[in-house]
Amino acid sequence: MSSDAIAIQTAEATGQPWVQTLHEWVTTVDHKRLGVLYILYALFFLVIAGLEAIIIRIQLMRPHNDFVSPQVFNRMFTMHGTTMIFFVVIPVLFGFANYLVPLMIGARDMAFPRLNAFSFWLTALGGFLLYFSFVGGSGLYGAGNAPDVGWWAYAPLTSRAFSPGHSSDYWTVALLVSGFGSIGTAINIIATIISMRCPGMTLSRMPLFAWLNLIMAGMVILAISPLTAAQVMLSVDRYLGGHFFDTQAGGSATLWMHFFWIFGHPEVYVLVIPAFAFASEIIPVFSRKPIFGYPVMVGATACIGFLSLSVWAHHMFTMGMNSYANSFFAITTFAVGIPTGIKIFNWLGTMWGGRIQFKTPMLFCIAFLFQFLIAGLTGIMLGTAPFNWQLSGSYFVVAHFHYVIVGGILFALFAAFYYWYPKITGRMFNETLGKLHFWLFFIGFHLTFDLMHIPGLLGMPRRIYTYEPGRGWETLNLLVTIGAFVQGIATLVFVANLAISYFKGAKAGNDPWDGWTLEWSVSSPPPTYNFASVPTVASRRPLWDLKHPEDPDSRYE
Amino acid sequence: MTNKNKTEWRAIAARVTGILVILTGVLLAARVCVASPPVDHPIPSIFDSHSTPADSIRHLSHFVLGITGLIFLVVFSLLSYAVVKFRNRVADSKREPAQVYGSTQIELAWTIIPILIVVVLFLATARVIHAIQDAPKPAEAVEVTAIGHQFWWEFRYRGLGVVTANELHVPVSDPSHPTPTFLKLLSADTDHSFWIPQLAGKTDLIPNRVNETWLDPHETGLFLGQCAQYCGTQHAKMLLRVYVDSPEDFKVWARGQQQPANEDEKEAAGRRVFERTACLNCHAINGTSGTGRFGPDLTHLMSRNTIAAGAALNTHENLRLWIQNPDAIKPGSLMPAMKLSDAELDALVRYLETLQ
Numbered sequence: 032m033s034s035d036a037i038a039i040q041t042a043e044a045t046g047q048p049w050v051q052t053l054h055e056w057v058t059t060v061d062h063k064r065l066g067v068l069y070i071l072y073a074l075f076f077l078v079i080a081g082l083e084a085i086i087i088r089i090q091l092m093r094p095h096n097d098f099v100s101p102q103v104f105n106r107m108f109t110m111h112g113t114t115m116i117f118f119v120v121i122p123v124l125f126g127f128a129n130y131l132v133p134l135m136i137g138a139r140d141m142a143f144p145r146l147n148a149f150s151f152w153l154t155a156l157g158g159f160l161l162y163f164s165f166v167g168g169s170g171l172y173g174a175g176n177a178p179d180v181g182w183w184a185y186a187p188l189t190s191r192a193f194s195p196g197h198s199s200d201y202w203t204v205a206l207l208v209s210g211f212g213s214i215g216t217a218i219n220i221i222a223t224i225i226s227m228r229c230p231g232m233t234l235s236r237m238p239l240f241a242w243l244n245l246i247m248a249g250m251v252i253l254a255i256s257p258l259t260a261a262q263v264m265l266s267v268d269r270y271l272g273g274h275f276f277d278t279q280a281g282g283s284a285t286l287w288m289h290f291f292w293i294f295g296h297p298e299v300y301v302l303v304i305p306a307f308a309f310a311s312e313i314i315p316v317f318s319r320k321p322i323f324g325y326p327v328m329v330g331a332t333a334c335i336g337f338l339s340l341s342v343w344a345h346h347m348f349t350m351g352m353n354s355y356a357n358s359f360f361a362i363t364t365f366a367v368g369i370p371t372g373i374k375i376f377n378w379l380g381t382m383w384g385g386r387i388q389f390k391t392p393m394l395f396c397i398a399f400l401f402q403f404l405i406a407g408l409t410g411i412m413l414g415t416a417p418f419n420w421q422l423s424g425s426y427f428v429v430a431h432f433h434y435v436i437v438g439g440i441l442f443a444l445f446a447a448f449y450y451w452y453p454k455i456t457g458r459m460f461n462e463t464l465g466k467l468h469f470w471l472f473f474i475g476f477h478l479t480f481d482l483m484h485i486p487g488l489l490g491m492p493r494r495i496y497t498y499e500p501g502r503g504w505e506t507l508n509l510l511v512t513i514g515a516f517v518q519g520i521a522t523l524v525f526v527a528n529l530a531i532s533y534f535k536g537a538k539a540g541n542d543p544w545d546g547w548t549l550e551w552s553v554s555s556p557p558p559t560y561n562f563a564s565v566p567t568v569a570s571r572r573p574l575w576d577l578k579h580p581e582d583p584d585s586r587y588e
Numbered sequence: 589m590t591n592k593n594k595t596e597w598r599a600i601a602a603r604v605t606g607i608l609v610i611l612t613g614v615l616l617a618a619r620v621c622v623a624s625p626p627v628d629h630p631i632p633s634i635f636d637s638h639s640t641p642a643d644s645i646r647h648l649s650h651f652v653l654g655i656t657g658l659i660f661l662v663v664f665s666l667l668s669y670a671v672v673k674f675r676n677r678v679a680d681s682k683r684e685p686a687q688v689y690g691s692t693q694i695e696l697a698w699t700i701i702p703i704l705i706v707v708v709l710f711l712a713t714a715r716v717i718h719a720i721q722d723a724p725k726p727a728e729a730v731e732v733t734a735i736g737h738q739f740w741w742e743f744r745y746r747g748l749g750v751v752t753a754n755e756l757h758v759p760v761s762d763p764s765h766p767t768p769t770f771l772k773l774l775s776a777d778t779d780h781s782f783w784i785p786q787l788a789g790k791t792d793l794i795p796n797r798v799n800e801t802w803l804d805p806h807e808t809g810l811f812l813g814q815c816a817q818y819c820g821t822q823h824a825k826m827l828l829r830v831y832v833d834s835p836e837d838f839k840v841w842a843r844g845q846q847q848p849a850n851e852d853e854k855e856a857a858g859r860r861v862f863e864r865t866a867c868l869n870c871h872a873i874n875g876t877s878g879t880g881r882f883g884p885d886l887t888h889l890m891s892r893n894t895i896a897a898g899a900a901l902n903t904h905e906n907l908r909l910w911i912q913n914p915d916a917i918k919p920g921s922l923m924p925a926m927k928l929s930d931a932e933l934d935a936l937v938r939y940l941e942t943l944q
Contacts, residue, residue: 351797421790
């Protein structure tokens with residue numbers, strides 16, 4: 032059975048008509064192919080949302096610039112935020128989870144392959160629906176009109192009085208549809224991890240990657256559900272005469288804020304926990320040491336998961352909650368810092384006494400550690416409610432969450448791309464181009480997002496398409512824009528590296544990094560059914576045991 | 589220490605110095621571009637506070653910056669040390685290092701220390717939250733209702749009977765005899781946020797909800813701010829100016845605002861244009877048939893330095909342009925182009941210019 036599967040895989044490589052190949056990819060239920068589809072889909076939207084960011088930055092390059100109209104600018108930042116969160120970061124993380132979780136736990140596929148495919152195509156449909164709004168947003172008039180309500184879509188801007196036409200309906204339906212996709216994938220990840228582990232892989236022997244994705248998937252279910260409910264309520268308001276958020280008929284604008292942020296804050300951790308998962312796999316391998324304090328890492332992540340459900344209103348410190356509520360959300364926010372700090376220290380402990388190899392994936396991981404540290408510290412400033420009354424809604428917040436999402440998550444993602452690229456494609460990427468990408472992106476990132484904090488401190492609010500000269504914001508904004516271009520160029524180097532290496536890269540072999548988890552025991556790319564015979568493991572690092580029979584981990588666990 | 593080690597350390601020290609030099613340069617550059625003052629307080633920096641609530645936030649922020657700065661230094665040094673010290677050297681590239689799985693004592697230490705820090709941070713924060721949010725309102729306080737509109741501010745002084753727009757006048761507050769200004773914040777349409785960084789943190793204006801904030805300025809002068817919650821197309825040009833006046837100046841200003849609109853018989857033609865076109869649907873001028881509240885009250889239009897919520901200076905040319913083609917100043921604002929003839933426009937602008 033399993034040897035047949037391997038034979039089928041090799042047959043594919045030989046020439047067959049492209050229609051056939053396309054048909055196979057569209058109808059596939061293989062977790063690896065769906066993983067790759069997710070990743071390619073996210074890369075496509077990464078380029079689009081990146082271009083939107085460039086448009087935003089060109090407009091803000093100098094005061095009173097008229098590169099785009101205010102209407103276009105407002106659509107750009109709405110689409111940039113919505114796309115990056117829902118159609119870049121979530122899909123790419125699901126892509127990696129899909130590809131790697133079964134391989135790491137010794138399974139032949141996800142628990143529900145058809146649900147897996149269904150979820151992907153729902154998410155894909157969501158993205159295309161969102162972008163169809165450029166064509167269909169104004170309904171029959173045919174004039175393009177993408178949503179322009181910001182990615183939080185605060186009520187009552189989304190009510191029909193302030194948002195006529197269909198642009199915000201596209202936003203609503205796109206998120207509703209992709210939300211169902213996310214929940215489907217989350218259920219699938221949970222079911223796979225709970226019930227598909229290979230013999231010997233107890234929960235306490237799972238790679239941290241699987242553990243963290245399990246926690247992430249649980250949080251997706253808890254976070255996406257209120258968002259989905261809110262979208263349904265908003266649609267009821269807009270088309271069936273409901274008044275949940277319609278303030279002109281007595282509805283509540285703050286109700287939407289609560290619904291949105293009880294999704295929105297756990298969502299941040301839904302995105303960042305997989306980034307932790309990448310770091311927790313890559314840092315040990317390139318430090319040549321096992322992860323420091325495995326049980327604590329699992330516990331701290333679970334703790335972050337729980338705490339993150341109780342901090343949502345720190346996004347709403349300025350909406351006039353009473354002093355007790357503000358104090359409560361301040362302390363819960365500070366408390367998240369404790370398990371997050373533990374994680375940073377444990378990665379540090381992993382590197383301590385190791386032999387750190389500065390390959391491209393590790394460079395990105397090290398930068399991730401430094402940048403995530405800073406993002407966490409500015410997070411503490413923002414959690415200090417009175418300080419937040421100055422910082423929230425300003426460019427300081429924009430800089431803070433880009434530090435989390437770009438400096439933290441995207442850097443970890445780049446590390447993951449380089450680390451698993453040989454496994455997924457069977458080819459090595461170009462190390463020189465990888466390092467060039469790293470340094471360019473590193474410089475661009477810091478030029479943009481370090482400096483971006485300062486205009487916020489000088490009173491520059493976010494989401495403004497233009498600003499007055501003479502407030503001390505001009506030079507900083509110009510430098511921020513230059514940094515954005517450097518990042519854009521670096522991203523092109525990255526995409527070029529991926530594309531060129533796919534055809535020209537050296538053969539990777541099964542295990543180019545001398546890794547320890549099960550995905551490195553199979554060929555690159557892995558055969559259709561992953562494992563010819565289901566493996567049995569005796570420790571957290573089955574390949575270490577294999578390579579060091581004299582000193583196996585299983586002796587200590 | 590071997591010679592080779594020494595040269596490596598020298599290279600690292602050189603690199604670190606280089607980075608520090610660049611950082612200093614950036615900070616200096618930021619300072620230079622921060623200094624060019626035509627207005628009294630041109631840069632609305634949150635660290636240049638001139639009012640009690642903004643001051644207590646600044647003090648708290650220094651404390652928080654100190655603690656986070658310290659954490660940063662410690663962790664940054666440890667991480668840098670680990671990265672440099674434990675980098676792979678050619679000599680032992682093949683050997684695997686000692687496999688360490690964890691240490692309960694160390695992990696306990698780096699759990700308990702952060703818990704203590706969190707407790708300290710929380711106590712400092714809760715104190716300032718209470719001091720600002722639960723501050724008692726003295727009898728001498730000036731009370732203003734601020735109403736956010738797309739895309740301008742309406743100010744109504746309770747007790748004084750003054751109605752104005754976009755430019756808030758408040759008296760300076762003497763610490764020995766404080767006269768703070770308490771604002772009740774409402775919204776006529778979408779969410780907005782009231783933010784004058786040098787006077788107070790921001791508070792949202794939310795429809796169907798009453799919020800409060802207060803200012804207690806110690807220094808006279810003009811303070812700049814703007815709407816800080818995305819409210820629609822022209823969120824960017826919903827600017828806010830707060831004039832902190834001496835108590836005498838404030839009295840004079842309030843008395844001026846309480847007067848009925850100036851009636852100049854020479855400009856009756858312009859007044860007729862105002863009363864016979866759509867102007868009066870949205871704008872009020874005391875003593876005319878215009879009582880609209882959708883746009884700013886124009887009774888004392890000329891007492892304001894700016895029009896269009898701070899988007900343009902209140903000059904003859906700008907008034908003409910604003911009436912004839914608002915999109916030229918503020919595209920997407922809710923003021924319609926009035927499409928008046930040149931004669932009507934001239935008469936109207938001349939009339940508006942009498943509204944001192």
